[in-house]
Amino acid sequence: MNSTQDIATLLTLLTGLSVTLELSAVVLVIGTIGGIVFASFSFFGGRWARIFTDIILFLTRGLPLLVQVFAIFYFLPILGLSFGRFATAVVALGAFASVTIGEIIRGGLLSIPKGQIEAAKALGLSFVQSAFLVVFPQVVRIVLGPIVGQFVFLVKATSIISLLGVPELVLAAREIIERTLEGFKVMALVWFFYTLICLPMSMLGRWVERRMAIPGYAPGPRRSIVLAATPASARSRPNSRR
């Protein structure tokens, strides 16, 4: 590889990176909004809404993301919606993001003890008041860490979209490798770029999780055996979650 070729490689990869970033940003925004909608629908929508969201959840969890993406790619035109490749990718990943983030939020809603809502009612708070003053502030603190974790997963999941022919980072890399046969160098760069995006994100996530942790609250399994095996001094720290 000579230096002009190196620069061309880098430029192509950066173009791919910008597409990856663009796609990730759109998907994360759609996923967050869609997740809130999905969780509210599933949580407050009654029995049929629950059955509906359970089916969607079963499909989302049971099918490989690759199959989901291609299913949406082929089935959208049947519904009379024909988008470009990028828009299809946004729809497919956005739907996946909405469902997975929605399930995290629903878990957060479920983890609020019923007694708190009853207490809010006893204090004379209306439904809306108890939701916004009692439930949501706690849900946000519980849910934010896992959601940032899911964000990181979603950024990495955009690489699957290369198989649809959207020229993001991985596809750009594959094209360069086909041309130059410098597989190791190019893939090392790709690895570096993904780390550049994901490592700060997951560090931020861990920081947010520690920062936002509700003192004394620890989700189910973790408080049991692992903490019982640690010295009491470590056990009494409420914020010592992962």
Add this chain to the structure above:
Amino acid sequence: MGRWATFRAVLLPQAFRRALPSLGNYWSEMVKDTSLTSALSVREFYFVFTAEIGLNQRTYEFLIVAGFVYLVLTSIAGASARVWEKHLSRGESSTLRSRA
């Protein structure tokens, strides 16, 4: 009991049972991720399927069948973890079990 005996006889059995639900998730996750090897031209299920679709153009039927097969596989992975967990939790009080 020594360190190793404590780990083997006391900690590991309990920890393993508690870990099983998320293990089950990872099993089905891995079953699904095998489809990614098709991008490396490994002749696995999904690769063969897309090749067949390329030949006969019956995209919708084949995608539905492929999806069904993956659903069955991942359901088996999840269900076996649940059955195993239930088997290992026999004799444990129900309050403990619901907490895990």
